[in-house]
Amino acid sequence: MTTTEQILCRAEALRAQFADLGGQVVNADVLQPAETLLDLYGEDIRARAYVTSDPLRGEIMLRPDFTVPVVQMHMETFAEPARYTYSGAVYRKQEHDASRANEYIQVGYEVFDGQDIAGADAEVFAAISKAVEGLPLRSATGDIGLLTAAISGLKTSDARKAALLRHLWRPRRFKSLLDRFCGRTPTPKFRTKLLAADDPFEGAWADISLRSRSEVNARIEALRDDAKTPAIGAEERDLLDAILGLQETLPNVMSALRDIAVDLPAIAGAVETLARRTEALASHGVDVNALRFEGSYGRTNMEYYDGFVFGFYSTVRADLPPIATGGRYDALTAQLGAGRAVPAVGAVIRPDLLLAVEEGL
Amino acid sequence: MTLKLGVPSKGRLMEKTFDWFGKRGVTLRKSGSDREYAGAVDGIDGVELVLLSASEIPRELAAGRIHLGVTGSDLVRERLANWDSQVVELAPMGFGGADLIIAVPDCWVDVDTLEDLDAAAAAFRSAHGFRLRIATKYHRSVREFLKAEGVADYQLVDSQGATEGTVKNETAEAIADITSTGETLRANGLRILSDGLIHASQATLFRGRRRDWTDGQRVTLKELQSVLGI
Numbered sequence: 001m002t003t004t005e006q007i008l009c010r011a012e013a014l015r016a017q018f019a020d021l022g023g024q025v026v027n028a029d030v031l032q033p034a035e036t037l038l039d040l041y042g043e044d045i046r047a048r049a050y051v052t053s054d055p056l057r058g059e060i061m062l063r064p065d066f067t068v069p070v071v072q073m074h075m076e077t078f079a080e081p082a083r084y085t086y087s088g089a090v091y092r093k094q095e096h097d098a099s100r101a102n103e104y105i106q107v108g109y110e111v112f113d114g115q116d117i118a119g120a121d122a123e124v125f126a127a128i129s130k131a132v133e134g135l136p137l138r139s140a141t142g143d144i145g146l147l148t149a150a151i152s153g154l155k156t157s158d159a160r161k162a163a164l165l166r167h168l169w170r171p172r173r174f175k176s177l178l179d180r181f182c183g184r185t186p187t188p189k190f191r192t193k194l195l196a197a198d199d200p201f202e203g204a205w206a207d208i209s210l211r212s213r214s215e216v217n218a219r220i221e222a223l224r225d226d227a228k229t230p231a232i233g234a235e236e237r238d239l240l241d242a243i244l245g246l247q248e249t250l251p252n253v254m255s256a257l258r259d260i261a262v263d264l265p266a267i268a269g270a271v272e273t274l275a276r277r278t279e280a281l282a283s284h285g286v287d288v289n290a291l292r293f294e295g296s297y298g299r300t301n302m303e304y305y306d307g308f309v310f311g312f313y314s315t316v317r318a319d320l321p322p323i324a325t326g327g328r329y330d331a332l333t334a335q336l337g338a339g340r341a342v343p344a345v346g347a348v349i350r351p352d353l354l355l356a357v358e359e360g361l
Numbered sequence: 362m363t364l365k366l367g368v369p370s371k372g373r374l375m376e377k378t379f380d381w382f383g384k385r386g387v388t389l390r391k392s393g394s395d396r397e398y399a400g401a402v403d404g405i406d407g408v409e410l411v412l413l414s415a416s417e418i419p420r421e422l423a424a425g426r427i428h429l430g431v432t433g434s435d436l437v438r439e440r441l442a443n444w445d446s447q448v449v450e451l452a453p454m455g456f457g458g459a460d461l462i463i464a465v466p467d468c469w470v471d472v473d474t475l476e477d478l479d480a481a482a483a484a485f486r487s488a489h490g491f492r493l494r495i496a497t498k499y500h501r502s503v504r505e506f507l508k509a510e511g512v513a514d515y516q517l518v519d520s521q522g523a524t525e526g527t528v529k530n531e532t533a534e535a536i537a538d539i540t541s542t543g544e545t546l547r548a549n550g551l552r553i554l555s556d557g558l559i560h561a562s563q564a565t566l567f568r569g570r571r572r573d574w575t576d577g578q579r580v581t582l583k584e585l586q587s588v589l590g591i
Contacts, residue, residue: 038516039491039492042492042513042514042515042516043492043504043507043515043516043517044504044508046500046504046517047501047504047505047508095442095443095501096442096443163480163483166483166513167511167513170511170513172509172510172511173476173479173510173511173512174511176476176511177476188473188474190473190474190555191473194470194471200470200471201468201470204467204468204470205466205467205468205550206468206550207466207468208466208468208528208529208550209466209468209469209528209531209534210489210531210534211466211469211481211485211493211534213468215481215484215485215488216468216469216470216471218484219471219480219481219484220470220471222480222484223471
C-alpha cells in the first residue's frame with residue numbers, strides 16, 4: 001500500500017523533472033470562484049466538483065484542476081513562450097464509483113508558445129512520456145482540430161456546422177443531429193406544422209418569458225432556412241465517419257487521412273498540422289511508428305481541448321483511470337481572456353496511480 | 362433485532378400506505394394519540410413501524426437506520442447517488458403517482474422537444490450572456506437526464522416551491538418539476554416537452570442494501586414478503 005508520503009515525494013520529483021525542462025513552479029488557491037468554472041463547463045461541473053458557499057464571496061469551488069487558474073495567472077503577463085509546472089491536490093466528486101479517489105495529487109506541465117505549435121505539442125507529450133518511461137502503459141492520441149476541420153468542410157449551412165461543432169463532445173446528440181442533417185431521420189411533424197402555420201402563435205399563451213417573441217421568431221426563421229438546406233450527402237457522411245472511426249498507428253492514420261483529404265480538402269491543413277506534430281514527436285525521441293491514433297479520442301470528457309489530445313493508460317490495471325492526460329486548449333484561453341487567445345498545451349500526471357502501477361510489477 | 366419499516370408520517374401518503382398493507386393482511390396504525398409519531402404493526406411479528414418524513418426515508422434506508430421504507434421513487438433517485446446500489450425496489454404500490462417533467466412557456470411555439478430546447482438554449486446564451494435557467498428542486502435527476510440527452514448551455518436554479526411561477530417572474534426560463542394532472546402548469550402558461558418525461562414516480566416499498574442484517578431480520582423479511590404476496 002502506498003503512503004501519502006510516497007505520493008508527495010513522487011509528486012515533488014515529477015515537478016522537479018518538469019522544472020528542469022524550464023517550467024516555472026506555480027501554485028493555485030484551493031478555493032476558486034465557482035462562477036468562472038460554471039460558465040466554462042456548465043452544469044456538468046456541479047456533478048464533478050465540490051461547490052460550497054462563502055458568506056461574502058458567494059459560490060466557491062474546491063479546485064477541480066489547475067488549468068483554469070494557471071491560464072488566468074498567465075494572462076496577467078502574456079509573456080511568451082512560458083512554461084509552468086505545479087503539484088497539488090484536486091478535488092472531484094465521485095457520484096458513480098466510490099472506489100475512485102475524490103482527492104488526489106496532480107502534477108502538471110503547461111506550455112504557452114505560439115511560435116511553434118507542433119513543437120509545443122510534442123514537447124508536452126514527450127515530457128509525460130519520459131516521466132512514465134519503462135512502465136507498462138499504453139498511450140492513445142487524437143486530434144480534435146482534425147474533427148472540427150472536417151465538420152467545417154462539410155457542404156452544408158453554417159448553422160448546421162455550428163450545431164455539429166457545438167455537440168462534438170456529446171456523441172449521442174451529435175449523431176442524432178447528423179442523422180437529421182443527412183436526411184436519415186424525418187423532420188418532426190411538430191416542426192412541419194409550425195412552419196406551415198399562417199400564425200404560429202395562434203392559440204398559444206401570452207408571452208411570459210425572458211426569451212422574447214423576437215427570439216422565438218428568430219428560431220422559426222432559422223428552422224425555415226434549415227428546412228430549405230439540402231441534406232448532407234452520403235459520401236461526405238462516410239468520410240466523416242471514416243475519420244471518427246480511425247484506430248491505427250500514426251503512420252497508417254497519416255496515409256488514410258491523405259486519401260480522405262483528396263475528397264474532403266478542408267482537412268488538408270489539419271492533416272499537415274498532424275504531420276508536423278508527428279515529425280516533432282519523432283525528433284523528441286517518441287516512437288511514432290508505434291503511436292496509436294484514434295479519430296474519436298477525447299470526444300467524451302475533454303470538452304475544453306480543441307487540438308492534440310492524449311492519454312496514458314495502464315496495460316495491467318485496466319480498472320485504473322488514465323495515469324496521465326493532456327492536450328491543446330487554445331479555445332479555453334480565448335474564453336478566459338475575453339477573446340484574446342494564447343496557444344496553450346498541457347498535461348497532468350497522477351503520482352498515486354504511477355505508484356499503484358509500479359506496485360503491481 | 363426487529364425489522365424497521367419507515368412510512369411517511371402524515372397525509373394521504375400515510376393513509377394510502379396503511380390501506381395498501383391492510384389489504385394484504387398487515388395492519389399498520391399510529392399508536393397513542395393522533396399527534397404522536399409512534400406506530401404499531403399487527404399481523405406479523407418482528408416488524409417495527411417508524412413514522413418519518415417521506416423525504417428523509419431514502420437517506421435513512423441508505424444509512425441502514427431503517428430496513429424497509431415507503432417513499433416516492435422520484436425521491437430515491439434524487440436523494441441517493443447510484444440509488445440502485447443502495448436500495449432495492451420491492452414493490453411499486455400503485456398510488457402517489459406523479460411525473461417529473463420538463464416544461465417550457467407555451468409561448469415558445471418553436472420548442473416541442475429536448476432538441477428544440479437545446480437549440481433555444483444555445484441562442485439564448487449568446488443573446489443574453491448567460492445560460493438558460495431551469496428552475497427545479499430535483500437537481501441530480503434533471504442534470505443526469507439532460508446530460509444523457511446531450512442538452513447544453515443550460516443551468517439549474519434552485520426552487521423549493523411555487524416553481525411554476527419562476528418563468529413569469531423571470532427568474533427562470535423553464536422548469537423541471539413533479540406534476541400529476543398538469544393543471545398548475547397550464548394555469549401558469551407552461552407546456553410539457555413531448556419527450557420531457559424524466560421519471561414516472563409512484564409510492565414504492567424499498568429495502569436497504571445493507572449487508573449487516575441479522576438472520577432473524579432476513580427471515581422476517583421473507584415472511585413479510587410472503588404475507589404481502591410480493
